[in-house]
Amino acid sequence: MYDLIIIGAGPAGLSASIYAKRAMLNTLLIEKNYMGGGQIVNTYEVDNYPGLPSINGFDLGLKMSEHADKFEIEKVCTDVISLDVTGDVKKVTTDEGTFEAKALIIATGNSPSKLNVDGEERLTGMGVSYCATCDGAFFKNKITAVVGGGDVAFEDALFLSRGCEKVYLIHRRDEFRAQAVLREELFRADNIEVITDNVVEEINGHDKVESITIKNVKSGESKTLDVNGVFIAVGNTPNAECIPDEIETDEKGYVIADETCVTNVKGVFAAGDIRRKKLRQVVTAVADGANAVYSAEEYLRGQ
Secondary structure, X not given: OEEXXXXXXXXXXXXXXXXXHHOOOOEEEEEOOOOOOHHHHHOOOEOOOOOOOOEOHXXXXXXXXXXXXXXXXXXXXXXXXXXXXXXXOEEEEEOOEEEEEEEEEEOOOEEEOOOOOEOOOOOEOOOEEOOHHHHHHHHOOOEEEEEOOOHHHHHHHHHHHOOOOEEEEEOOOOOOOOOHXXXXXXXXXXOEEEEOOEEEEEEEOOOOOOEEEEEEOOOOOEEEEEOOEEEEOOOXXXXXXXXXXXXXXXXXXXXXXXOOOEOOOOOEEEOHHHEOOOOOOHHHHHHHHHHHHHHHHHHHHOO
């Protein structure tokens, strides 16, 4: 029986584990991936985390993991199958067995969304990617396309432009959600072509990506672009597969909790990108981890 189980070792989960051990709570950290850090380990550069300007995401994730390791936090690397939060004892069923705790912090984060178009699933790993910093090196001196209009899409296009012959940035609207500084940098790049008001209809190729078919949402006209790779950056989907019906979520599947990270179920807390909020950044995830542990401590004291 643990005082606290934390599910997920991204910035929120690692922050929570550090705070939990400092609070002398008997804590178990469960993470499905061998390395912690969450999505930031696939980020080329993090330039907005205070004190560590221009650090790449892999190094930041590593530093956070090493910090947590100093506290000798008990960890299990496994997939969570289901949660039972109906009683005072919370039960977490995994591939490695069932673990029990008095309190639970869910910090499972989210994952890149898909386009759900023909050819996407079939060619994933053969030219279709959701991580430019992971796979961009394979497309040196080649032609690629990035789909999306937010910060991640702009960052991906800029990263790819440093090694690719040409990069198309394709967005379904004529306005972008990306930060002004990213827009300025991208529009200065001479090998990035921005195509607005278009959606990807199909990704074409046999054993690798050869082209994409795009459609203008205003005129209805379709055309084909010859590309070697497609990088999809159209948002994220919450990793909510294990979250039971007892825990209240919004229409997208994000857990409803305020800045205290308290959910509608006593003894259950949500931290990081799995929580419904306006801004999902490393710094807000880390703050959630601290707040979730503080709320968990209050709950445990009242037991």
